[in-house]
Amino acid sequence: MTTTNIPPAYDRMVELLREKAVLNSCGSLLGWDEQTYMPPAGGEHRANQLALLAGLTHERATTPELGGLLGELKEFEESAGSESVLAVNIRAARRDYDRATQLPRKLVEEMTREISLAQQKWVAARKQADFSIFQKSLESIIRLKREEASILKKEGETLYDALLDEYEPGMRAEQVQALFDPLREGVIKLLQQIKDSSVEPKTEILKRSYPTDRQHELGQAAAAQIGFDFERGRLDTTAHPFCSEIGPGDCRLTTRYFENFFNSGFFGILHEAGHGMYEQGLNVEQYGLAMGLSVSLGIHESQSLLWENFVGRSRPFWNHFYPKVQGMYPESLNGVSLDEFYTAINDVRPSYIRVEADELTYNLHIMLRFELEQKLLAGELEAADVPEVWNSRFTEYLGVTPENDAQGCLQDIHWSAGLMGYFPTYALGKMYSAQFFKAAQNEIPDLSDLIANGEFGELKSWLNKNIHDRGQQYQARDLVKVVTGNELSEKPLLEALGTKYGEIYGF
Amino acid sequence: MTTTNIPPAYDRMVELLREKAVLNSCGSLLGWDEQTYMPPAGGEHRANQLALLAGLTHERATTPELGGLLGELKEFEESAGSESVLAVNIRAARRDYDRATQLPRKLVEEMTREISLAQQKWVAARKQADFSIFQKSLESIIRLKREEASILKKEGETLYDALLDEYEPGMRAEQVQALFDPLREGVIKLLQQIKDSSVEPKTEILKRSYPTDRQHELGQAAAAQIGFDFERGRLDTTAHPFCSEIGPGDCRLTTRYFENFFNSGFFGILHEAGHGMYEQGLNVEQYGLAMGLSVSLGIHESQSLLWENFVGRSRPFWNHFYPKVQGMYPESLNGVSLDEFYTAINDVRPSYIRVEADELTYNLHIMLRFELEQKLLAGELEAADVPEVWNSRFTEYLGVTPENDAQGCLQDIHWSAGLMGYFPTYALGKMYSAQFFKAAQNEIPDLSDLIANGEFGELKSWLNKNIHDRGQQYQARDLVKVVTGNELSEKPLLEALGTKYGEIYGF
Known part of the structure; x- marks a missing residue:
């Protein structure tokens, strides 16, 4: 035409x-x-x-x-x-x-x-x-x-x-439920295997002193290295990290740092940079139109999770980055082996805060919120009862009970921002990211080597071409099929988690 | 009613x-x-x-x-x-x-x-x-x-x-001229007395090492102490400092720091804080209406100049602040007496750039621009002749000749931004500030002692009550009369400058 x-x-x-x-x-x-x-x-x-x-x-x-x-x-x-x-x-x-x-x-x-x-x-x-x-x-x-x-x-x-x-345009709650049911089963099974393992990651390593100015420097450098363009964006601190596109040429990442916890700042930045690279990868010529917009929140989340977890928590990534991080924090990391560090950042352990949860139990947080939201909307649950229901359901799924509301139902900004129906997109994003990453591995055979060399350009280009450039040409489920050749499924995620944790925890 | x-x-x-x-x-x-x-x-x-x-x-x-x-x-x-x-x-x-x-x-x-x-x-x-x-x-x-x-x-x-x-609503050029003529005469006379003086301020003191993080800490503390409310505002850095009111409860100051020049950051902050305190003092109930707005640019400038110069460059102020500043920069200020420091920050010296000029010669920069603007508007001067007329007039007034147009008629953004008729408000602000400060001194007899004790609340309240609260109830000249009991005059400014420089330069 x-x-x-x-x-x-x-x-x-x-x-x-x-x-x-x-x-x-x-x-x-x-x-x-x-x-x-x-x-x-x-x-x-x-x-x-x-x-x-x-x-x-x-x-x-x-x-x-x-x-x-x-x-x-x-x-x-x-x-x-x-x-x-x-x-x-x-x-x-x-x-x-x-x-x-x-x-x-x-x-x-x-x-x-x-x-x-x-x-x-x-x-x-x-x-x-x-x-x-x-x-x-x-x-x-x-x-x-x-x-x-x-x-x-x-x-x-x-x-x-x-x-x-x-x-998540085109998605129905019952479709989500049909994916969440087997996902929950698989996650709980893996969690049991991990609980039964004798491997005990030394997470104390990550809770030593990590001065925040150096965290900022490191995080900014890592975001730039994986491909976030700081000419067209920036990174600031906030209470509840997010990524916000202001317009073409202007995308804002935010994060938060804890002096005594390495993960929040670093993986938070990789996560938001993944969102930001999606925005920066959109077609500027199509600004304001569907072809210049992201597909859905789930697909957006797949981009952040792909960089945070499939890249950022992988062994090849730390083959490259660990010496650098160790050099920046000698007082905390001297004598800590790459293996110990890698195991620690992949520690699986039921915990209270969603955004600090490990890759595996994270899914259970989402499912809990999904169930509560549906009940609140359907009028089957009163706002006043949220803390109690939250805590009992949380205990049932994760085996631990929040000590207060800040650790429980108040932890997330979403409801206060009028975002309901939003949470399931996080777990959908997990499934999309696993399925996309598997496809990228198939099409870029030396991907692990590239990552181990600190080279991320090919993966970024692959995402640009297969996902970002396409704008809203396809709805999420169709995009997954076009890009990966298969229907959306929980299996690639469970497989990837099984392989990774099997190796770490020895099962 | x-x-x-x-x-x-x-x-x-x-x-x-x-x-x-x-x-x-x-x-x-x-x-x-x-x-x-x-x-x-x-x-x-x-x-x-x-x-x-x-x-x-x-x-x-x-x-x-x-x-x-x-x-x-x-x-x-x-x-x-x-x-x-x-x-x-x-x-x-x-x-x-x-x-x-x-x-x-x-x-x-x-x-x-x-x-x-x-x-x-x-x-x-x-x-x-x-x-x-x-x-x-x-x-x-x-x-x-x-x-x-x-x-x-x-x-x-x-x-x-x-x-x-x-x-400057209600003000006529001929009224400005009638004030500027005796002001120029007085300024040039004072400048001659200063040139004839044997006192030589040690300005090198101010060009030693002043790490900018401590400048920020100091400036923020000083702005808070004189009364800028950081619950309702903030301070950031920029290339060309300004103050911007975002709305009730939100006023933004900006400044810039030079590692090797103390004045820019510190006095710049006091200046912008003066603007900010005016905005913070406006009547929120009248937001968006004349009664909740500042009177004029000249009155706005009077507020910044009052805090920057009449407070911030006064001896009582430094009686209080100097030990603090000396303690923050021992490597640069040990062995420098309060007297040497106070004299240095009040150095008078003809220079090319308006925004870097001292309190006295600054007025001459404005008058020169005012004369040129009037001639340009009246068709009595061609744009092509501006550099020549600028340089000869500058030499006449200040006794030095700009080496090039960047140091001369091209230094300010205003004309290129379509701002003509704006410059005189800077010198009007000087006169307003002197007349207001004199009135405040009359009504707060122990003002010098309060300032020397680091107490600024009474002065701030006086400004709130007499100027800020009134919004645009009066035009600038009428406000001056209502507040001070006298018509606007160049005399309070010349008196204040004469007293200050007479003491410093011994005439």
Whole structure:
């Protein structure tokens, strides 16, 4: 198709969508600043700013002009071929437009304001390990999310499906459940084998002194080496790490450092850099359009997890990096062998905090949250009962009981940010990442050697070509099939974990 | 007046103005970020974001609904009493609305385009110290500013008056001239006395090693001690220091540090903290309205200069702070007496660069620029002749001749940014600050002792009450009279400088 065939309605649609994206990106910067540099008393005004921008963005997302253009483009879309750039962009624009026009502006603004306040409540509640400070905010958010879901849900969908669809388009809760069931079984089996093993990783190694300025230096260098471009991005510290794309040429990573724990900072940075490299790998020409956007949260998470775990916690990676890290922290790592270090960073041990959980038990954290969220949405669980249910379920799955709410149901920012239906994408991301990495290994036979040499360019190019460049050409499940040749499955993940832990724990 | 008397049109006006202010404040954060943390490749997208927000803000500033409300409120305004909160807010809203709607869109767009080009030309010209690169741009800017001024100017005003009015509402060029003439005479006389003095400040002291991390620590502590509230603000580094109010509860100071020059960082922070304390002292209830806004650029500058110079370069201040600074930099300041240090930071010496000039000669830089601007606007001076006239006038006033255009007429960004009529506010700020400080000394008899004890709360409260709380209730000259009981005059400034330098230089 030549450009002369493109109808004027398409060009105008692009103009409108770009403007919406630019406006939305102003909110991204305000949000980033809120989590990094905003002074304590700036919260109320920030809430007003974000509410106004959200309202203006919503106005643009629902302008009748866009609806008219999408109507005009219907025929053209059908003739263009469903995987063509133009059809993908129009289809996604229609999906977004339908979704946005369904939600009343009043609801959107109320949600934005509630979220900004809820986040501050959540920070206070977590600080004091007191769920009651946050309870009322959570109730409001659940009420608003139920209202949102009941408007959005399509024939045959549950309230939960309607929310999940926003983060993982095309995925249903029951499909997730069908993957989670065998995954849980496999994870619990591996966990038992590890518990039965006599191998005891020396995790104390990682809790020695790791001055944070050097952690920052190391993490920044590692992120640059695996391929994150600091001309087009930066790295800052925050309470709850995230990656935020501000716009083409501007992607912000955040992390947090603990002087007496190596993993948080280092693997957190690899994780966020994986997200950032996805954003930096998107097609700038398609900015603001589906073909220039990431597929889903699960696919996004697959990129962060692939770099954090399949690369960053692999033996070849540490063949290359360990001497460097040891040189930076001689007082803590002299006399510690590569093998001891590698075993320690892959320690499996039930623990309270999701973001600090090992690769294996992490999945159980997600499944717990997935079950609770579904019950909250379905009205089968009250906000007030969350701490109790959390703790008992947690004990059942992981065999340990959180000592307080900060270690339990208050640990994550998501609910306070109005993100429900979001958690399962983390475990979906685990499965996607395993399946993608397996495919990359098949297509780049010397991948382990490259990684052991500190060369990451080929893997990055492979991800650019197979995933990033494609934008939203395929929905997540279809993308997995196109890239790997197989349907999404929990098996590659369980296989990879089994092989790795079998080697480490000797089973 | 009770609130029940307030017409609905007023409430709606407030709503519209608040929304405009909030929208504008999003641009403030984006602008702050651009100067502090934005990655190098983020510039293009940032320009798109700012252009979009500027367009949306302009839309709100010129919406016919606002014009209609202001028409409706005319009678009410007249009955409310000209110094009443409501009348002040309506009058200022009308002034802004008229200004925004008077300028044809074509002129605004041409100006925007010309400024964007002119800034690039200016950067190149300054880099190569060659005015001819910038000349054509300056000609265009003058032409457009003349056009703008001829639209805006009111009966009996000169073109220059119309531009000055944007920065210093109500002030006329001839009033400024009437103050500048005796000020120049006094400054030149003092400068001669200083040149004739045998005292030679040991400025080398200030060029020793001052590690920047400790400068930051010291500056932050000093800003907090004089009264800048870090719960409602922060301090970062940038290339060209500024203070930016993001909104109630959020005010950002910036500075820059030089390892081998103490003054830039420390006095720069006091200066910006003075601006910041003005913003933090404004009435939050009146956010977005004239009663919650600063009076003028000159009054703003008076607040920064009062803290930087009248407090920060005073002997009592250093009685308190010097032991602390000496303790932080023993390797540079051991053996340096308080007297030597105090004399060094008050060194007077003609120099080329305005922003690096001392308190005394600074005024001459401003007067020179003021004279040139007036002639350019009046068509009595051609852009092409600026370098020659600059250099000869500079030599006449300061006794030294710039070696090139970068040290001369190209040093400041203002003209390339379309800012004409702005410079005099810097010297007005000097006079305001002297007159305000004198009044504060009269009303707080032990002010020197308080400062020498590191106690700044009373002075801050005095400024809050007399200046900040009042918003735009009075125009600058009237405010001076209300606060000090006297008409604005150059005398308090000349007296203060004469006393200080007489003591230091022994005349």
